[in-house]
Amino acid sequence: MKRYLVLADGTVYPGTGFGATTGTVGELVFNTGMSGYQESITDQSYNGEILMFTYPLIGNYGINRDDHESIKPSCKGVVVHELARRASNWRSEMSLDDYLRLNDIPGIADIDTRAVTKHIREKGAMKATIVDELTHETVPQLKATVLNSAVVAESSTNNAYPNPATGPNVVVVDFGLKHSILRELAKRHCNLTVLPYNTTAGEILELNPDGVMLTNGPGDPKDVPGAQAMIREVEKQVPLFGICLGHQLFCLANGADTFKMKFGHRGFNHPVREIATGRIDFTSQNHGYAVDRDSLAKTDLMITHEEINDGTVEGVRHRNYPAFSVQYHPDAAPGPHDADHIFDEFIDLMAAHQAARKGSNFNA
Structure with missing residues (x-):
C-alpha cells in the first residue's frame, strides 16, 4: 500500500x-x-x-x-x-x-x-x-x-489512584508518566498516590506526603502554567523531585526560562556529567524543550548536571529547599540504567527531611 x-x-x-x-x-x-x-x-x-x-x-x-x-x-x-x-x-x-x-x-x-x-x-x-x-x-x-497544545491534559490521569506499599508516602503528579517511574519507586517500597496534573498544592499537602514526584510528559512546559504555583508552594513543605517535563516545570516555577530545541534529544546514549563529582552517566532522554542556562543565574537553583555533547542543562537543585530535578530519564525503559541511583537520592532526601523534622520537633 x-x-x-x-x-x-x-x-x-x-x-x-x-x-x-x-x-x-x-x-x-x-x-x-x-x-x-x-x-x-x-x-x-x-x-x-x-x-x-x-x-x-x-x-x-x-x-x-x-x-x-x-x-x-x-x-x-x-x-x-x-x-x-x-x-x-x-x-x-x-x-x-x-x-x-x-x-x-x-x-x-x-x-x-x-x-x-x-x-x-x-x-x-x-x-x-x-x-x-x-x-x-x-x-x-x-x-x-x-x-x-493540551497534550498534558490528554496524557494525565483524570482520577487519583494508589499503588500501596509500606515505605515513604510519595505523591506522584502525573503529567504523562511512564510506568517505569512507578516501578522504580515501587522497588524502593514507596507508598504511591498518583494525582492528576492540575492538582493543587493544598490537595497534595492534605495527603501528608513524605515527598512529591513531578513526572515526565509531552509538549511545551509553558502550556501547563497552573503547575508552577503548585510547585512553589509544595517545595517549601516537602522534598520534591522532577523528571523531564517535571524538571522544566520546576525550573519555570523558580523563575528560570525554557526554550524549544532545534530537534531535541530522543535516544538512549546521551552522556550526562554530574558537575560536583565528574561522574558520567549514559542516559535515556526524550525532550524537545530545555532549560535556558543563562536564566538560572537569577534564580535560587544551581546546575548539578549537564549534557556533555551540547552543554544542555540536565539537572538542578534548589539552594534553600529539599528539591531537585533532572532532564533525563533515570528510570530508563528503554535505555541504560546508569542513572537509577537518582531515585535513591530522592529516598535519602526524604529520610533526611523526616529526621530533621523529628529533631526540630524534639528540640522544640
Missing part, C-alpha cells in the same frame, strides 16, 4: 503503509535508540508527535504485555526504514503492525530515515503528515493545521 510522509516545508518521502489506514498530522521527531520501540511508542511524552526511528529494522521482537509505558499510546504516527516481516521473541504477543492497527496509529515503512533525520537536523523539527494520496492541497493544509 503506497503511502507518503510529507513535511511542512514541502519535502515528500514515498513509502509503504502499515498500521492504521487513517491519515495523521503531528510534529515529526526522531529517536536514535537501537531497541525499545515498544516503550517509546507507549511513552506519553510522544503525544502529538510522529515518531521516526533511525535504527534500520523495527518490529523484529513484536509487542509484549510487559513493556508498555502507558495503557494506550498517543503518538500520531510511526516512521521506519524497514518493518520486520516476522516478529521473533518468546514474549511477543502481536506484531507491531497489528498493535498500531489496534490503536488507530498509522505507520509508514521503506523510508530513508537517516536522510529524513539529516533533513530535520538541518531544518529543525517540523509538522508532518502521513497520507495515502498526494494532492496540491496536502502541504497548504498541513501548514494551516494547528497542533494541539
Whole structure:
C-alpha cells in the first residue's frame, strides 16, 4: 500500500503503509535508540508527535504485555526504514503492525530515515503528515493545521489512584508518566498516590506526603502554567523531585526560562556529567524543550548536571529547599540504567527531611 510522509516545508518521502489506514498530522521527531520501540511508542511524552526511528529494522521482537509505558499510546504516527516481516521473541504477543492497527496509529515503512533525520537536523523539527494520496492541497493544509497544545491534559490521569506499599508516602503528579517511574519507586517500597496534573498544592499537602514526584510528559512546559504555583508552594513543605517535563516545570516555577530545541534529544546514549563529582552517566532522554542556562543565574537553583555533547542543562537543585530535578530519564525503559541511583537520592532526601523534622520537633 503506497503511502507518503510529507513535511511542512514541502519535502515528500514515498513509502509503504502499515498500521492504521487513517491519515495523521503531528510534529515529526526522531529517536536514535537501537531497541525499545515498544516503550517509546507507549511513552506519553510522544503525544502529538510522529515518531521516526533511525535504527534500520523495527518490529523484529513484536509487542509484549510487559513493556508498555502507558495503557494506550498517543503518538500520531510511526516512521521506519524497514518493518520486520516476522516478529521473533518468546514474549511477543502481536506484531507491531497489528498493535498500531489496534490503536488507530498509522505507520509508514521503506523510508530513508537517516536522510529524513539529516533533513530535520538541518531544518529543525517540523509538522508532518502521513497520507495515502498526494494532492496540491496536502502541504497548504498541513501548514494551516494547528497542533494541539493540551497534550498534558490528554496524557494525565483524570482520577487519583494508589499503588500501596509500606515505605515513604510519595505523591506522584502525573503529567504523562511512564510506568517505569512507578516501578522504580515501587522497588524502593514507596507508598504511591498518583494525582492528576492540575492538582493543587493544598490537595497534595492534605495527603501528608513524605515527598512529591513531578513526572515526565509531552509538549511545551509553558502550556501547563497552573503547575508552577503548585510547585512553589509544595517545595517549601516537602522534598520534591522532577523528571523531564517535571524538571522544566520546576525550573519555570523558580523563575528560570525554557526554550524549544532545534530537534531535541530522543535516544538512549546521551552522556550526562554530574558537575560536583565528574561522574558520567549514559542516559535515556526524550525532550524537545530545555532549560535556558543563562536564566538560572537569577534564580535560587544551581546546575548539578549537564549534557556533555551540547552543554544542555540536565539537572538542578534548589539552594534553600529539599528539591531537585533532572532532564533525563533515570528510570530508563528503554535505555541504560546508569542513572537509577537518582531515585535513591530522592529516598535519602526524604529520610533526611523526616529526621530533621523529628529533631526540630524534639528540640522544640
